[in-house]
Amino acid sequence: MAPADDESDGEIGETIDILLVEPNPGDTRLFEENFRDAKLMNAVHAVTNGEKALEFVHQRGEYADSPRPDLILLEPQLPGQSGMEVLAQLNGEPPLREIPVIVLTSSEVGESIVKSHDLEADAYIQKPVETDEFIEFVQEVEEFWFAIVKTEPAN
Numbered sequence: 001m002a003p004a005d006d007e008s009d010g011e012i013g014e015t016i017d018i019l020l021v022e023p024n025p026g027d028t029r030l031f032e033e034n035f036r037d038a039k040l041m042n043a044v045h046a047v048t049n050g051e052k053a054l055e056f057v058h059q060r061g062e063y064a065d066s067p068r069p070d071l072i073l074l075e076p077q078l079p080g081q082s083g084m085e086v087l088a089q090l091n092g093e094p095p096l097r098e099i100p101v102i103v104l105t106s107s108e109v110g111e112s113i114v115k116s117h118d119l120e121a122d123a124y125i126q127k128p129v130e131t132d133e134f135i136e137f138v139q140e141v142e143e144f145w146f147a148i149v150k151t152e153p154a155n
Contacts, residue, residue, distance in 0.1 A: 014041065015041040015042060015043055016040065016041070016042050016043075016070040016071060016145065017042070017043050017045060017067045017068070017069045017070050017071075018035065018042050018043065018044045018045065018069060018070070018071045018072075018073060018141075019045050019046075019047065019053065019056055019057065019069035019071070019072045019073070020032075020044055020045065020046040020047070020073045021046075021047055021048075021049075021050070021052075021053040021072065021073065021074045021075055021078065021083065021086065022046060022048065022073070022075050022104070023048045023049060023075065023077075023078055023079055024075075025048075027127075028046045028048075030128070030131065030134050031044065031046070031073070031134065032044050032046065033134075034134040034135060034137070034138045035138055037138075038138045038141075038142060039142060040138075040141075040142045040145060043067075045066060045067075045069065048078075048079070049078050049079050049080045049081065050078045050080055050081030050082060050083065050085055050086040051080055051081050053072070053074070053078075053086050054081070054086060054089060056069070057069060057072070057090065057096055057099065068099070069099055070099070070100075071099070071100050071101075071102070071141075071145060072090070072099055072100070072101045072102070073102050073104055073141070074086060074087060074101055074102065074103050074104060074121070075104045075127070076103055076104070076105070083103065084119055087101060087103070087119045087121060088119055091119065091120070100122040100123070100144075100145075100148055101121045101122050101123075102121065102122060102123045102124070102125050102141065102144060103121040103123070103124050103125075104125060104126075104127040105124050105125070105126055105127060106126070106127055122144075122148075123144050125137065125140050125141065125144075
């Protein structure tokens with residue numbers, strides 16, 4: 001019997017922790033289902049607002065035992081603290097600045113709005129609307145992640 005290998009069944013590398021910041025429970029379910037079938041081994045952790053997102057990344061309160069995310073998928077339009085406020089805080093703190101952030105835009109206008117606040121995310125990907133668009137979305141996230149992994153210096 002061959003030894004277990006992370007890449008043996010088409011999955012690549014070790015598990016990455018993805019923080020999904022999404023207020024819509026239906027969209028969260030679709031994200032989770034589609035990431036379950038992805039090549040990228042992942043654990044999706046979902047929160048519904050900016051306050052919970054910051055609690056999660058700071059590993060405070062109910063998220064004290066949660067892993068620091070390897071990747072954040074951020075909806076800019078959140079109840080309470082906006083996605084732009086979350087992005088500003090992440091960019092303002094050196095250890096958190098290292099976490100790649102993909103802003104989920106509804107259109108090119110969404111990307112312009114984020115940039116107009118003098119904020120930069122690592123990537124902007126249009127949020128899927130139709131169920132079949134989620135598969136393409138997951139593939140875009142995987143390509144983004146693999147590009148990051150390949151450009152990081154080896155330890």
